[in-house]
Amino acid sequence: MSSESLLVRKIDWGTVLDHIPAWKADQVIKLLNLESLKQDPDVSVIVLHNVPSKKLGRKDIVKLYHYMVSEDEAKILALVLPQITINYIRDWKVKKHSPGLPERIVGKIRCPETSCITNVEREPATPRYIVMKEHGVIACEYCDTLLEIERIPDFLVD
Amino acid sequence: MPSSLSGGREVGAPLGLKNTLAGRDIISCKDLSREDAELVFRLAEGVNSGTIHLEDTLAGRRVALIFVEPSTRTFQSFYVAARSLGAEVLSIHDPAVSSIAKGETLYDTVKMIEGYGVDCIVLRHPARGSARFVAETTSVPVINAGSGSQEHPTQALLDVFTIKSRLGRVDGAKIGMLGDLRYSRTIPSLCYLLANYNGVEIFFMAPPLLQVRREVELYLSERGVTYRKAMAADEIKEVMPDLDVLYVTRIQKERFPDPTEYERVRGSYVVDAKLLSYGRRDLGIMHPLPRVDELSPEVDKLPNAWYFEQARNGLPIRKALLHLVLGGAG
């Protein structure tokens, strides 16, 4: 029995996000805006930090009990955390999901350009980005500023 | 276009061309095709030569100028253009006394102005992305008159118009851009518009701190435009003989974290008779104005000085653009 299964029991329904780099589970929580689920009586979030992993040495795992990650959410997770594994669980059955890449991202990320209209206080401008995977960047649709995909975690909206 | 769109007065078709700009937002030069630009140029040419009269084509129309930055030249240029076309002008200018200074959001200002039944909004705002945001906020066409350090499309239109009239062509033009290329709003717009022409070569001449932004480089690469970056003084001298046009922008001291660094580089970016001696005799010098000391007055009387004519082209270009965006005949 692996140490992981000793730590937390399996779930019958929900999403298991595996192979998150160690101590990066908070990025998943922000990208999925999981705090917005705090009123939902059915959803539980189980976070495991620093679990031994053959692939990564150490990793985090996020189990979303009674919550199915949407296709759009899955795509953004895969863009920001390329090592992530997304498993949908239905009636104990595990189905691994490999999402494609998102073409656009709405919200979730602050524009790195401080003089962007989306960073002006009280203006109702939600940041929006075009993903340019071939160049390793996303581009703000308002101000054109580029952000390297690997720097996205530094700009996640709390 | 239906005549109702030109203010109820039949003006005829000055060129008999399709107006591709009617009702459109002019946010970025990336959105303008070569045909769009050429339409503006041909109309502006006619205005300049006196063969096309746009007076009163906007009679009964209302143009709002929202200028949330102390800009005088661009404001005046748009004001005179709109007024001479017969439009009524509603202006929110001096941010020190306007509601914007009292903490009203740009969103609320636009919603309020919209309520006055305006036909077009011209916007100057310090935030990048402000023009696109306003265009999404309102159904009225929006003309970007400067969005922070991002873009200034009408400046680029008058710049390329000047190159075209002085050089006789834009295709194949070799253009040096010198000074602050990172914070200048005119540089990205100029690059995006030039990308519509064939065989244009651009030489970015600036210290590393003020070099052109990466998104501009990326756009040029994707459009297949050849460009090169020159950072040091001797590289600039080496590039000079190749140029048809040298486009100069102002370097601001505040951009440098260390003032001694500013003092060290500023000399390499001053355009004077000595620098011109490295270029061709017919090299054209352009500048969006106002200048400080990066462009020596000794250049003013040389035939190389294109910048006063460039500044004069602002009015016909803005007249032509307002006429077209408001649905006038092409």
Ligand SMILES: [Zn+2]
């Ligand atoms: Zn932005």
